[in-house]
Amino acid sequence: MVTSILNRFTGVALSAGLLLLVYWLTAVAGGAQTQLRAARLLSLPVAKLVFAGIIVAFSYHLVAGIRHLIWDTGRGLERNQARRSAWLIAAVSVALMLIIGYGAWHAGASAP
Amino acid sequence: MARRGVRAVSLRSPLGQVLGTGSARQGVHHWWVQRLTSIALVPLSIWFLVSLLSLPSLDHWVVSAWMAHSVTALLLILLVLVAAWHSQLGLQVIVEDYVRGNGARTLTLVAITFAHVLLGAAGVLAVLKVALRGVQ
Numbered sequence: 440m441v442t443s444i445l446n447r448f449t450g451v452a453l454s455a456g457l458l459l460l461v462y463w464l465t466a467v468a469g470g471a472q473t474q475l476r477a478a479r480l481l482s483l484p485v486a487k488l489v490f491a492g493i494i495v496a497f498s499y500h501l502v503a504g505i506r507h508l509i510w511d512t513g514r515g516l517e518r519n520q521a522r523r524s525a526w527l528i529a530a531v532s533v534a535l536m537l538i539i540g541y542g543a544w545h546a547g548a549s550a551p
Numbered sequence: 552m553a554r555r556g557v558r559a560v561s562l563r564s565p566l567g568q569v570l571g572t573g574s575a576r577q578g579v580h581h582w583w584v585q586r587l588t589s590i591a592l593v594p595l596s597i598w599f600l601v602s603l604l605s606l607p608s609l610d611h612w613v614v615s616a617w618m619a620h621s622v623t624a625l626l627l628i629l630l631v632l633v634a635a636w637h638s639q640l641g642l643q644v645i646v647e648d649y650v651r652g653n654g655a656r657t658l659t660l661v662a663i664t665f666a667h668v669l670l671g672a673a674g675v676l677a678v679l680k681v682a683l684r685g686v687q
């Protein structure tokens with residue numbers, strides 16, 4: 440199933456996201472100078488691309504993960520139900536992507 | 552399940568059936584923790600994004616004041632620990648599925664586990680550092 444493989448793929452991307460999160464937390468703990476250096480690194484175009492990727496991965500993984508949890512209760516496993524929920528999670532995750540992307544864009548605009 | 556005229560024969564030993572742990576001696580522990588962490592990550596990750604993105608700016612004073620707040624510090628620590636645990640379990644399954652060779656697989660799993668313990672500890676240390684010294 441494409442949706443299942445995508446869940447793994449986005450999960451791996453989010454592991455990289457966790458690495459970035461810990462890096463950023465460590466930079467904040469390191470003081471104003473360290474954080475400023477990290478913020479410069481994290482506002483490079485490459486880093487913005489990585490953030491965009493992480494937002495896409497997060498949106499998908501969250502929604503698809505909730506679908507897996509519902510499947511674990513034994514619901515929605517019929518083929519036509521699964522096909523319908525595949526479209527549903529695609530739509531919801533795209534909506535989530537846009538919302539988070541909008542929020543991140545605004546936060547990014549006020550970043551140092 | 553015994554159907555009419557057919558007696559189902561289990562290949563599992565009586566002791567194995569009672570213990571219910573399977574050949575990996577882990578039972579459903581991995582599966583269960585993966586579910587627990589994913590349930591916990593739904594509110595934690597949504598809180599993190601909403602809370603972070605609603606800060607007026609991301610400069611040092613704003614972010615460290617945010618992190619120094621006890622509720623934020625607590626939730627950040629939980630987020631880092633639960634996410635690290637979930638990530639380790641997820642990557643473990645992928646490695647077990649795709650990495651060939653016992654030696655290579657074990658080495659990769661050891662490296663992944665160590666890396667995640669390090670990540671978790673570093674994240675907790677960073678949050679505590681900010682939370683315990685207060686805003687500077």
